[in-house]
Amino acid sequence: MRALARNAFYFLRALFRFMPYVVVKAMTSGIIAVAFHLVKSKRDVAKESLDIAFGASMKPQEKERIIKECFATLGRSMVELLYFADHPKLIEHKAFFENLHYLQDILKEGKGAILVSGHIGNFPLMLLRLVQMGIPTSVILRSARDHVIEKDFE
Numbered sequence: 001m002r003a004l005a006r007n008a009f010y011f012l013r014a015l016f017r018f019m020p021y022v023v024v025k026a027m028t029s030g031i032i033a034v035a036f037h038l039v040k041s042k043r044d045v046a047k048e049s050l051d052i053a054f055g056a057s058m059k060p061q062e063k064e065r066i067i068k069e070c071f072a073t074l075g076r077s078m079v080e081l082l083y084f085a086d087h088p089k090l091i092e093h094k095a096f097f098e099n100l101h102y103l104q105d106i107l108k109e110g111k112g113a114i115l116v117s118g119h120i121g122n123f124p125l126m127l128l129r130l131v132q133m134g135i136p137t138s139v140i141l142r143s144a145r146d147h148v149i150e151k152d153f154e
Contacts, residue, residue, distance in 0.1 A: 002146050004038070009082070009149060016083045021090065024083050032075035036068065043067055077122040084125060088132065095122070095129035107135065 012031070016024050036043070050063045084091050097103075106113050117123045130137045144150035 001039075001041075006146055006149055008035075012079075013082045013086065016079075017086045021083060021087070024079060028076055028079045029072075031079060032072050035075060036071050039071075043071075046070060077124075080122050081124055084128065088128070091125060091129050091132060095125045097126075097129075103135070 046067045047063060050058065050066060054063070080094065084094065103113055103115075117126065127137060127139055
């Protein structure tokens, strides 16, 4: 399954290089639907987590809706990363910051800052944007499960 995902990753990345974002965005729902059906083990983990957290207090239909929504959000983020990795000039139109002047003021004083983010929105795209803006950035992430793909992003 990991090899299938890796090859799909490489195929989509190559395909997206030649497409405008509006076309890629239109294809995203279909890509997510196919991936959702291919990763039953991940759906099972999500369902088990919701069962642990909510037990019988949440209807199975609600759990299924949450699982689909989570997969859709993750899928959109992955498609965006694939696309913008090869179209870096377009990132500034997608990733923007509120109150960035606070960070810029701290950096002007020669100080550093610790920014904390969760899995909210497309946070890796935010990191790419910070680097583009010339803001020194270090990140703590766990290693990817697929070490072949991880080497492509070192």
